[in-house]
Amino acid sequence: MWIFLNNAFLSVVAEKGRPDVLKVRGRFPGDIEKAFPEAKVTEGAGTDYRFRALVDREHVAQVMADAVRAIKATNFKDSVDQGWRHDLYLGVWGVMARGQTSRQRQETSSGS
Known part of the structure; x- marks a missing residue:
């Protein structure tokens, strides 16, 4: 899922073999941390997204729901x-x- 926040672009996908975890990916420094400040972000890994972090699925859902509620x-x-x-x-x-x-x-x- 591509998510365009007004201060971050994220790509969120399932993490193989871990149904309770999502892989949150970003193209720009700091984007993941803007939505998930506590995330342990890694850089590189030779894939098309420069940054990535594993985040609890329910936490991702809660943060996105909060973002929707905050729309002005x-x-x-x-x-x-x-x-x-x-x-x-x-x-x-x-x-x-x-x-x-x-x-x-x-x-x-x-x-x-």
Whole structure:
């Protein structure tokens, strides 16, 4: 699951053989710690995500639920303070907006 917080980008996946643990991955220094300050983050490991930590599944669920409860912004992009991060997120927004338009055209032309 990709999670775009206004101050961190995380990728959360299952940890093989450990149903109570999730692997939280990040691309940028400090992103994991912003959501999980107590996490033991490792760097490297030769994979596409530079940073990773193992976090209790229920703790991940609680932190994400708390983040949802704390939403006050009426526009997510405007809630991102870091200019470089805002620009990256805007790029993702653009790709998804183009995908929506493309998919709409496909649905219209196929009648589905």
